[in-house]
Amino acid sequence: MTAHQTIESKAPPQTDDRTMTGAEIVVRGLVDQGVEVLFGYPGGAVLPIYDALFHEPRLQHILVRHEQGATHAAEGYARSSGKPGVVLVTSGPGATNAITGIMDALMDSIPMVVITGQVPTHLIGTDAFQEADTVGMTRSCTKHNYLVKDVRDLPQIIHEAFKIATTGRPGPVLIDIPKDVQFAKGEYRGPGEVASTHAYAPRTKGDQNRIAEAARMIAQARRPIFYTGGGIINAGPKASQSLREFAALTGAPVTSTLMGLGAFPAADPAWLGMLGMHGTFEANNAMHDCDVMVCIGARFDDRVTGRLDAFSPGSKKIHIDIDASSINKNVRVDLPIIGDAGSVLDDLIAAWKAGGHEANKAALTDWWAQIDAWRARRCLAYRPSETVIKPQYAIERLYELTKGKDVYITTEVGQHQMWAAQFFRFEEPNRWMTSGGAGTMGYGLPAALGVQLAHPGSLVVDIAGEASIQMCIQELSTAIQFDLPVKIFILNNEWMGMVRQWQQLLHGERYSHSYSDSLPDFVKLAEAYGAHGIRCDDPAQLDAKILEMINSDKPVIFDCRVEKTENCLPMIPSGKAHNEMIMGDVEDIGNVIDAAGRGLV
């Protein structure tokens, strides 16, 4: 950092000075693509690119402590800003360490461009030092990938990679660049000067006849529901506005997947909460009993549908998705519309108005009465305590004390993640960053760093578990180096809570290797890194300590000691239907599934 700052930066290359090294082409390409931040870790096979970065003041390089951290940070940056996340790592272990985050980005449709160094072309295939078949290994976990064999192809590949990563269904694109190609001289071409050689052209505009038919079906519905997902977030903030407008026109209730939280405001009376395995009673029952389901930018994931043959048996299903392969993959639908969620929503609003449609008010009144009856079940209720901090209570207080602030939430994976999804309420898109499809423990802290970089003045909180946080804890050092004051709020129950819960539920309470033994002293750990450590085990002191965390200008580890054996409920046990939820007031959770059921697992 300091060395970088003391050396006067070279003036940006003249536009007519187009001959440069491959490494300079990479850097120039990133600048021309509007990249401001990249997350990386140097190594032998990317040194020429790092050398070119040394002279480029327009790119901020964030040095992570592990390549997995770079990919998750890029995801957090992308998810919270709508811009692609960019990663730069070396060959071999650099690339393989990045793979978990690349897979995570593919599962959750996060735009990301990953640049990996590779051994020189003439050494490929010789088991050279730090050689790995990176394109071979990442073919199945990227949207597309490239091995650059000729510096003349490089400008086109860089620009095309950004196009592929950010358009259609977004995803990670990897560019593997051998070291000799980084050194070779070539001619730079800008984004507008390269022609794509591929037939890649994602369809974003929905079929107008189908959209008109969808508007008719929704207008005729007696028990409609919107089931929305991460596709709306990916379609940009405008899509969330359009969803709000269309939901208001139709009077239908709205539920969302884990990835879609924030697209529809939690404060809106039409909001049912999240659906699925740990979704609300009202959302799941409304999904089960609806007559017209409008799925927008979601993919009927198994955590959402529960038992497939009992999934919303009586409904007509409309599925709006930008990815044609999502249609009829898990659930057969009656009316598929392929297109961008935002564009199709706008067209639906237009079709609704043009068709002179009116919602069926009488039927909706009955539907809402039914929904209110489900809501009255108060499915998120839990037994409060004055002696121990209930994890749900901790999230509720965190929410209340950060309400109205400019706050972004990331999570790790497990019980704390589900409690965060249930108890933290989001009013806007891009405020909630979590590992959904992949379920990657270790995601939250590096993702929070990415979010903080995209939103420097905002409050960024990683809601964590004591087990997950240890998977990428090293990134706290990155937070200190780059002055990123993220708050790590650990719900510490000394268990891999979700594993423990499943063992209790499905494995006869045999808690095999799920206890978090030999935990570090998180307060001292924070201090060792140069962050601020806070511990709390008393409900009465929780508010004051949360405020202490919020008001700290440093990164904070908050060791929130919570009830050790609390279960995350309500829950659709796997293999059950939406209307067969276990509720929080169940008396004997170990016997919800009988011996025969347990034997099947």
Added chain:
Amino acid sequence: MNNQTPASAYDMAATEEAEQTATFALLVDNEPGVLHRVVGLFAARGYNIESLTVAETDRKAHTSRITVVTRGTRHVLDQIEAQLNKVVNVRRVHDVTRDPNGVERELALVKVRGQGVDRVEALRIAEIFRAKPVDTTLESFVFEISGAPSKIDKFLDLMRPLGLVELSRTGVLSIERGVEGM
């Protein structure tokens, strides 16, 4: 929960549906690794490959053509088509089996060993099938036969009792009748 209800979503059995064979013709970018992308997709998603042919078809346009024969329920075949269309290097996917104008052909080299009556009979049947002998010794023939895969299967059934010893098939190729190109 009873025995009919799986305790986990992972244990849910796929619903039984009739499987069928389908031939997909793919026009792809002629780049290293494209075949791997297509084959890898089949492997990763658990689809079967019954036969596969690939060769460059247009050097100037950088295209190759892959013909892949697969089996699955209609639902799975639709998924395969959608997934293939997602591969950036795949320019076009054509379901030949569902196209009434689709033509499918295959070539096989068949070695038959025998003497006396069997040898004469093998040659006679080969003539009926318009299979061409491309090599002969005093006790063997190598026949070259082309046609629809079912015709080749039939020929092989007849050669088996006459001394079939070795077989090499190209896998299915396909094209559409009529004036339009893919």
